[in-house]
Amino acid sequence: MGTKELFSIAADHAARFRDTIDSRPHHPLRDYAGSLEAFAAPLPEQPSPLVDVLDQLVTTAEPGLHLMTGPRFFGWVIGGSHPMGVAADFLTSAWGQNAGNHTVSPSAAAVETVGGRWLLQLLGLPLEASVGFVTGATVANFTCLAAARGEVLLRAGWDADANGLFGAPPISVLIGDDAHTTVFSALQFLGLGHDRVIRVPTDDQGRIVPAGFEQAVADVSGPRIAILQAGQINTGACDDFGRLIPIAKSKGAWVHVDGAFGLWAQVSARRRHLTSGVEQADSWATDGHKWLQTPYDCGYAIVRDEVAHRRAMTISASYLPLASEGERDPSHYVPELSRRARGFATWAMIRHLGRQGIEALVDGASDVAASIAQALAKEPGIAIANDVLLNQVIVRFGADWPAEQADDLTKRTIGALQREGALFAGGAIWRGRQVLRLSVTNYQTNTAQAVEAVEAIVRAYRGERCAAA
Ligand SMILES: *Cc1c(COP(=O)(O)O)cnc(C)c1O
Numbered sequence: 376m377g378t379k380e381l382f383s384i385a386a387d388h389a390a391r392f393r394d395t396i397d398s399r400p401h402h403p404l405r406d407y408a409g410s411l412e413a414f415a416a417p418l419p420e421q422p423s424p425l426v427d428v429l430d431q432l433v434t435t436a437e438p439g440l441h442l443m444t445g446p447r448f449f450g451w452v453i454g455g456s457h458p459m460g461v462a463a464d465f466l467t468s469a470w471g472q473n474a475g476n477h478t479v480s481p482s483a484a485a486v487e488t489v490g491g492r493w494l495l496q497l498l499g500l501p502l503e504a505s506v507g508f509v510t511g512a513t514v515a516n517f518t519c520l521a522a523a524r525g526e527v528l529l530r531a532g533w534d535a536d537a538n539g540l541f542g543a544p545p546i547s548v549l550i551g552d553d554a555h556t557t558v559f560s561a562l563q564f565l566g567l568g569h570d571r572v573i574r575v576p577t578d579d580q581g582r583i584v585p586a587g588f589e590q591a592v593a594d595v596s597g598p599r600i601a602i603l604q605a606g607q608i609n610t611g612a613c614d615d616f617g618r619l620i621p622i623a624k625s626k627g628a629w630v631h632v633d634g635a636f637g638l639w640a641q642v643s644a645r646r647r648h649l650t651s652g653v654e655q656a657d658s659w660a661t662d663g664h665k666w667l668q669t670p671y672d673c674g675y676a677i678v679r680d681e682v683a684h685r686r687a688m689t690i691s692a693s694y695l696p697l698a699s700e701g702e703r704d705p706s707h708y709v710p711e712l713s714r715r716a717r718g719f720a721t722w723a724m725i726r727h728l729g730r731q732g733i734e735a736l737v738d739g740a741s742d743v744a745a746s747i748a749q750a751l752a753k754e755p756g757i758a759i760a761n762d763v764l765l766n767q768v769i770v771r772f773g774a775d776w777p778a779e780q781a782d783d784l785t786k787r788t789i790g791a792l793q794r795e796g797a798l799f800a801g802g803a804i805w806r807g808r809q810v811l812r813l814s815v816t817n818y819q820t821n822t823a824q825a826v827e828a829v830e831a832i833v834r835a836y837r838g839e840r841c842a843a844a
Contacts, residue, residue: 381425382469388433389465393458396445400796403441410439446819447798447828452608452636452767455817457668463723464670467716474508474716476704483716488703490721494675497730498661499641500654505681507688507708508717511674512635515660517561518676518709520600521687522658523629524565526680527598530627536686540566547595548572549588549628550602551614553581558602558633567600579806580762581607585618592626599628605650606637609805609812611744611767613637617652630656635674636816639666640765642730643737649764658684666737666766668818669720676708684708740766740815743825747813750829757836760810769803769810772836773843780843782809787839788832797831 405413413435423431442448444456477484491506509515524546528535531544548567550558552574559569573595576587583603592601601623603614616632623630632638632653638661640646641653653659657680663673678684685707706712728736741764748763751770758774761767773784789802789811803812811832815825 376425381429382465384426384429386465388429389461392437392440393444396442399442401442401445401447401799402793402796403439405438407439410436413439441799444817445799446817446821446824447831448817449798449800449813449815449820449828451801452665452814452816454662454665454668455819456664456670457724457727457818459727460667460669460720460724463720467719470716472716473713474718475706475712475714477702480716483718484703484705486716486722487705487718490718490725491675493725494721495677497642497725497733498638498659498677499647500659500677501679503681504659504677504679505684505708507676507678507684508705508721509674509676509709510672511664512555512633512660512662513557513560513674514710515635515662515674515676516558516631516633517564518684518688519631519658519660519678520558520561520565520567520602522678522680522683523600523631524567525687526657526683527600527627527629529686531598544597546598546600548600548602549575549591549595549623551575551581551583551604552577553607553609554602554604555608555633555635580610580612582612583614583619585615585622588619589622592623592628599623599626601628601630603630603632603656604637605632605634605640605653606765607767609767609769609803609810610761611637611765612762613640613649613653613765615652616650616655620652620655624655629658631658631660632656633660635660635662636665637765639733639737642734643741644734645738646741646765663717663721663724665816666740667721667724667733668736669717669724672715673717673720678708736818737766740817740820743820743822744768744813744815746822747815747825747829750825751832754833754836756840757833760805760808766815768813768815769805770813770832771808771810773840778808784836784839784843785809785811787843788836791835791839792832795831795835798828800832 443453472480472483474483525536533543550572563569575591576584605613620630640649659677663669664671689707744766745763748759748768751757752759756775758771760769772788773781800813
């Protein structure tokens with residue numbers, strides 16, 4: 376069998392999978408145990424023909440797939456893997472480029488240079504900043520915080536990149552109490568400790584309280600890193616950057632912003648006020664595979680001070696060519712050397728949608744989120760637990776009942792929704808209470824999809840309420 380035939384079969388499977396989503400339930404047909412059983416087999420000793428392997432992969436994997444690319448997938452904060460990005464990603468795999476440096480793959484390096492510049496323009500960030508193409512916001516946070524760690528210690532006379540942290544002056548890390556769990560992981564990887572932080576109080580939406588922040592920044596001395604957030608994972612709320620960043624800077628702190636999805640508010644004229652002042656920070660982590668709809672894995676580590684960024688990440692060896700003036704080696708901005716050429720999918724998505732298309736995506740998803748919240752709030756006993764300003768909606772069921780009963784009803788409603796499969800959404804705990812969490816992060820989720828989703832949610836809720844009453 377030729378390459379063309381094999382690739383065509385794979386493309387046919389891909390298109391069929393995508394085009395039949397609406398006829399399938401929004402939950403995996405097989406759970407982990409079932410999937411494990413389906414895949415489990417002794418180590419193959421003999422070769423198998425190409426097509427047989429492909430067919431077997433498809434029939435074994437598909438029942439255990441979640442329809443994350445579907446228009447009524449509201450779980451976690453998961454992008455839709457837009458067909459444009461997927462097609463670019465097919466080519467990326469087929470081209471088989473190692474994106475480590477500019478000599479190994481000139482195109483892979485150049486597309487990141489241009490894609491990075493486009494991202495800075497889209498997100499309204501300083502154009503002198505450098506951009507690392509990483510797996511996602513977790514590694515973007517790690518990369519940015521590595522730059523922060525190196526720079527604040529260097530200012531205190533300590534070269535952490537060369538000498539590590541043993542004997543280094545202590546760094547005070549200030550972080551909002553509702554920061555994303557992966558930021559704590561990044562701190563853990565960096566030797567800064569996930570518990571060795573100063574947690575700053577937040578308000579009812581999860582935003583850092585400015586007075587508490589000012590106090591916390593003033594209460595510490597020595598090197599400081601302050602970590603702010605654009606887009607709280609439950610509420611979508613953004614910190615008040617215009618107030619917080621000058622406070623942190625007045626004490627010499629490095630300010631990092633985790634903006635995995637929320638930073639994209641910057642693209643929208645109607646929503647930019649939510650992230651106003653964010654461009655004053657020192658580093659930003661965001662995702663391509665959430666709101667930009669690139670396929671997984673794709674995130675961006677953005678650092679204002681390119682020298683600090685490179686110092687933290689540079690890999691050098693005698694056999695690796697050095698970049699000269701005007702050249703850019705992708706590996707200088709990320710933890711890995713050999714990796715997939717992530718820039719192609721980013722380039723294709725921005726080229727396809729353009730600034731206006733991306734703005735429409737952000738506004739469209741946020742408007743749909745607002746309309747879902749409004750429609751749900753009309754049903755007696757349903758309460759929206761956040762201010763829906765971006766793409767996140769959290770919902771309480773049985774809000775007119777005692778809190779424990781409402782927790783139970785909310786859990787039951789989520790269970791019923793997941794069994795029915797008209798849409799997918801999950802639960803979360805917010806301020807100690809069970810909520811249903813809806814994230815509108817898919818390019819296909821429009822008003823009609825929102826109406827269907829609301830109907831399904833109300834149907835599930837009424838059924839469970841009736842049964843519980
Ligand atoms: C999703 C998310 C992350 C983690 O990003 P990954 O792309 O999953 O690594 C971090 N912070 C926030 C606010 C997020 O929403």
